[in-house]
Amino acid sequence: MDIQKLIDKGFAVKTFKKDAIIYEPGMQPRYVYFIKSGEVRMVTISDEGKEFIQGVFKAGQYFGEPALLIDRPYLAFTIINKDSHIIQVSKDDFFGLIENEPGFSMSIIKTLSKRLFYKSMMLEELANEKAEHRLLTIINYLLAEVKVGEQLKVTRQELADMTGLRVETVIRGVKSLSSKEEIFMVRGKIVRVK
Amino acid sequence: MDIQKLIDKGFAVKTFKKDAIIYEPGMQPRYVYFIKSGEVRMVTISDEGKEFIQGVFKAGQYFGEPALLIDRPYLAFTIINKDSHIIQVSKDDFFGLIENEPGFSMSIIKTLSKRLFYKSMMLEELANEKAEHRLLTIINYLLAEVKVGEQLKVTRQELADMTGLRVETVIRGVKSLSSKEEIFMVRGKIVRVK
DNA sequence: TTCTAAATATGATGCAGATCATAAAGTGCT
């Protein structure tokens, strides 16, 4: 689904500032959110206040469908990472798009499949693998998204929040992986070398 | 999608015996599998041989679409739990069903959303929560599927394989939850009381 | 350039859950 198409259809664009919360756990879903610009993170927060990053969504992507489609309250927070322009599409309008926009339902199916794939991979890691293995897995996953020679712009804290580890553990782990040449660093940043 | 409808359309039913492996990690996906009868489990296995149960599928359900749809090799094993009758639908036929069967694409979207929901929940648990909390979460999740007064027919080993814990830890955890009356047992089995 | 906050670094200690070992109940089969 092209964002411009939605705007042409008359859907309104809303502005959200960094750190704004779009929805939080327990809320009943009413919209699907299409990102025109900016970035959001979807996180669950434990009783002790520890964040776990369920996903990051950027311009051109949408989020919030699963809870809406199965009609269950949200499990996660969705928080604005960078000032964003977002289109809220109501449940009825969303169902309308699925019915009437050719190819849209297939696009949703593929998007959901991709996310499911990522979560299956991470579940296996969290259930069975040790810190360094987990780290190497997400790092390689993230590296696949950047060009050869470019660096990952994630902090150790973010890696921690994606793997369920602690910053200190991530810092030590990244060091160790680097010394074993399983990953490569340039001025403190992880880079893709091939 | 009704299984009978598939049979009427001429799709062949294959028989699989307990413990047969339908596919394993690394294989390129070619089919979507519809279960006419029986049960399969989808598991990932760590280097040290530890199983993690990604999902269990029963009569009327289908599995194997995500990898096929995003055209990536399987991450998991799918193994027959109980002798089964299964219909293999090729990629082209599957796309055909999505295009032509009214309501089928919506059904897939909902199914994928539900699985995503479960995986998000488990990721949060594995990333942030301690053994007993994890246990209580899947137990309650599983109890929602059975009637009041009925018991869960899962072994401690299966609970371990769903939570990434060890049998001994599950046994101790279940004992502890039971003594705190957070769950209720009848003759060694967890029962739903309300 | 200087100040401040965020990110990275590193050592010391503690603890939940893994691991190992061994036994007691169940459960199904003949």
Add this chain to the structure above:
DNA sequence: AGCACTTTATGATCTGCATCATATTTAGAA
């Protein structure tokens, strides 16, 4: 009823990562 196999049980020890404390380095703002 007897046997083999699976599941549950329980204690003892070990260990990876969390936790706590305290620097040091880097980045962004004034």
